[in-house]
Amino acid sequence: MSKPxxxxxxxQMAFDTKDGPFVALENVDLKIRKGEFVSLIGHSGCGKSTVxxxxxxxxxxxxxxxxxxxxxxxxxxxxxxxxxxxxxxxPWLTVYENVExxxxxxxxxxxxxxxxxxxxxxxxxxxxMDHALDKRPGEISGGMAQRVGIARALAMKPSxxxxxxxFGALDALTRAHLQxxxxxxxxxxxxxxxxxTHDVDEAVLLSDRIVMMTNGPAATIGEELRIELPRPRNRxxxxxxxxYVRYRQAVLSFLYEKQTFPAKGESTxxxxxQARDETSDQPENAVETGxxxxxxxx
Amino acid sequence: xxxxxxxxxxDSLSQGQxxxxxxxxxxxxxxxxxxxxxxxxxxxxxxxxxAFWHAAAPQVQTSLGAFPGPAQxxxxxxxxxxxxxxxxDRAAQFVTMQxxxxxxxLAENPNAETKxxxxxxxxxxxxxxxTSLGTVLAGFILATIIAVPLGIIIGLNRHFxxxxxxxxxxxxxxxxxxxxxxxxxxxxxxxxSDDPMFEKSFLTSMITVTLCSLWPTLINTSVGVSAVNPDLxxxxxVLRLSFWTHVRKVVLPSSVxxxxxxxxxxxxxxxxxxxxxEMLAQSPGLGKFVWDEFQNGSSESLSRIMVAVLAxxxxxFLLDRIMLLIQKKVAWNE
Ligand SMILES: Nc1ncnc2c1ncn2[C@@H]1O[C@H](COP(=O)(O)OP(=O)(O)OP(=O)(O)O)[C@@H](O)[C@H]1O
Ligand SMILES: [Mg+2]
Numbered sequence: 001m002s003k004p005x006x007x008x009x010x011x012q013m014a015f016d017t018k019d020g021p022f023v024a025l026e027n028v029d030l031k032i033r034k035g036e037f038v039s040l041i042g043h044s045g046c047g048k049s050t051v052x053x054x055x056x057x058x059x060x061x062x063x064x065x066x067x068x069x070x071x072x073x074x075x076x077x078x079x080x081x082x083x084x085x086x087x088x089x090x091p092w093l094t095v096y097e098n099v100e101x102x103x104x105x106x107x108x109x110x111x112x113x114x115x116x117x118x119x120x121x122x123x124x125x126x127x128x129m130d131h132a133l134d135k136r137p138g139e140i141s142g143g144m145a146q147r148v149g150i151a152r153a154l155a156m157k158p159s160x161x162x163x164x165x166x167f168g169a170l171d172a173l174t175r176a177h178l179q180x181x182x183x184x185x186x187x188x189x190x191x192x193x194x195x196x197t198h199d200v201d202e203a204v205l206l207s208d209r210i211v212m213m214t215n216g217p218a219a220t221i222g223e224e225l226r227i228e229l230p231r232p233r234n235r236x237x238x239x240x241x242x243x244y245v246r247y248r249q250a251v252l253s254f255l256y257e258k259q260t261f262p263a264k265g266e267s268t269x270x271x272x273x274q275a276r277d278e279t280s281d282q283p284e285n286a287v288e289t290g291x292x293x294x295x296x297x298x
Numbered sequence: 299x300x301x302x303x304x305x306x307x308x309d310s311l312s313q314g315q316x317x318x319x320x321x322x323x324x325x326x327x328x329x330x331x332x333x334x335x336x337x338x339x340x341x342x343x344x345x346x347x348x349a350f351w352h353a354a355a356p357q358v359q360t361s362l363g364a365f366p367g368p369a370q371x372x373x374x375x376x377x378x379x380x381x382x383x384x385x386x387d388r389a390a391q392f393v394t395m396q397x398x399x400x401x402x403x404l405a406e407n408p409n410a411e412t413k414x415x416x417x418x419x420x421x422x423x424x425x426x427x428x429t430s431l432g433t434v435l436a437g438f439i440l441a442t443i444i445a446v447p448l449g450i451i452i453g454l455n456r457h458f459x460x461x462x463x464x465x466x467x468x469x470x471x472x473x474x475x476x477x478x479x480x481x482x483x484x485x486x487x488x489x490x491s492d493d494p495m496f497e498k499s500f501l502t503s504m505i506t507v508t509l510c511s512l513w514p515t516l517i518n519t520s521v522g523v524s525a526v527n528p529d530l531x532x533x534x535x536v537l538r539l540s541f542w543t544h545v546r547k548v549v550l551p552s553s554v555x556x557x558x559x560x561x562x563x564x565x566x567x568x569x570x571x572x573x574x575x576e577m578l579a580q581s582p583g584l585g586k587f588v589w590d591e592f593q594n595g596s597s598e599s600l601s602r603i604m605v606a607v608l609a610x611x612x613x614x615f616l617l618d619r620i621m622l623l624i625q626k627k628v629a630w631n632e
């Protein structure tokens with residue numbers, strides 16, 4: 001097999017806190033092929049955003065590292081575009097200007113002014129936002145802003161697209177529409193995507209592989225599930241496809257049987273003393289399961 | 299005679315009412331209450347204040363006679379305006395006189411050098427207002443030029459911020475009166491020129507204004523810059539914006555609302571400080587006008603000072619409104 005496009009090796013992430021280091025991630029290993037669509041799923045606070053931020057270069061792993069196309073990742077850059085959890089558009093710029101800021105920066109030297117303009121409009125059209133070019137983020141809905149955030153990321157022509165719950169705050173209809181557009185765009189551009197989600201259906205529908213994370217602290221990758229449904233995928237046709245239902249079941253079983261969500265009221269503070277104990281056992285577990293983590297449902 | 303005036307008054311009053319009603323009919327029920335609150339209540343406040351002032355003023359006896367009521371102040375306002383236009387006329391005459399004389403001289407000898415001197419009369423109240431406005435704007439602009447860039451540096455750099463924070467905290471509460479003697483001495487020692495572009499007194503007041511008014515802008519700018527949404531900072535990092543692009547495209551726009559709040563407070567302080575500085579430094583302006591009237595001690599002095607007080611307040615209010623308008627034009631969150 002050829003070298004993986006993106007590779008996380010033995011990543012540990014410890015945050016400095018008031019009461020000593022807090023180990024959020026331990027022994028995270030992940031290899032991703034070019035053009036693969038990977039979903040990260042896991043309970044809230046387990047460390048999904050932390051993984052994404054390490055790949056983005058916004059956080060530095062305390063041990064291990066991330067290699068993209070043979071180069072170690074240690075600073076953020078536009079070849080790893082991020083769609084942030086809360087759109088993160090500049091509130092003082094219009095829709096057009098927000099995308100322009102990114103395009104200007106990335107294609108300053110390689111595109112003429114007219115080409116850049118066309119490229120900006122093309123990307124806004126992809127997400128169906130070309131009707132509100134001159135609106136500010138404050139004047140459009142959350143879903144529209146999220147779409148502009150996606151257009152901005154796509155406009156950077158990233159080799160890896162990182163998305164942190166891109167559709168989290170959207171209503172079901174908009175969400176379905178955007179999922180369909182994303183599938184199409186991803187297939188056309190053959191871009192590598194890592195997407196964080198809480199939505200099992202979304203993960204199964206969009207992904208080539210679902211990566212399920214164990215609960216923190218010292219979270220790691222619990223199971224991986226290859227989704228071998230044919231593309232292009234149609235949500236209606238898949239709804240009672242037996243394979244689809246089985247994939248769904250596998251993820252649900254991981255989330256709600258193997259990794260139950262920590263009981264309410266259990267704060268991170270209370271967990272911290274245990275965090276150190278767990279760091280000593282968890283890696284062994286992870287290594288054990290790690291050998292044959294890829295479940296295949298065929 | 300009295301009869302007709304009262305009749306006229308009643309007429310104009312009912313006209314005013316009719317106008318009000320016409321206005322209020324255009325707006326809906328909720329807006330009616332709103333419009334009433336916006337127009338009527340301030341009007342009531344002002345009328346009550348005038349009534350109280352009118353009643354209370356004669357009770358306060360000073361060595362220069364009773365404290366002036368609204369009527370005397372109105373009268374002095376007219377008087378001051380009259381003095382100003384008289385002065386203008388005389389100045390115009392003075393110039394035409396010189397021009398005529400120059401023509402005569404030139405007719406006799408075409409090579410003669412002629413010049414026109416300015417009218418040497420004392421500045422009027424209106425002149426003083428413009429002098430004060432010029433000084434306050436100069437001081438405020440200088441304060442802004444210093445405070446905004448410095449605030450950006452402080453906001454961007456934690457180490458620098460820690461280093462200068464104690465200095466800011468100590469110098470911020472210093473009264474203009476304390477700075478003034480120092481500024482005066484430094485200006486007279488350092489600004490020596492045979493043909494000075496600015497009056498020394500102007501520089502003294504201006505620098506005092508700058509020293510006292512730059513703090514709110516400085517502090518607000520640094521707070522605004524250091525409080526840029528971390529998600530937006532991440533966007534900037536992912537885009538690999540250069541330092542300057544980052545400052546111009548992310549940091550500055552994001553802190554514009556905070557900077558403007560600071561600028562408005564600064565301008566208010568600048569205007570207050572200026573009057574005190576002019577009084578003490580004897581530099582031309584409204585402060586000097588007040589001081590001169592106080593020294594003059596005529597029976598009209600108190601009324602004239604009161605006119606100045608009201609003018610100072612009104613101009614301060616206008617300056618703030620102008621800043622607000624600029625803010626609305628510039629800031630993205632308005
Ligand atoms: N800067 C930080 N300092 C200290 N602890 C942090 C920091 N960032 C994250 N953590 C901790 O690391 C853990 C993982 O956080 P992370 O944001 O990655 O979770 P997540 O899986 O993205 O959660 P969610 O689904 O709710 O977004 C959490 O327990 C969090 O408290
Ligand atoms: Mg998260």
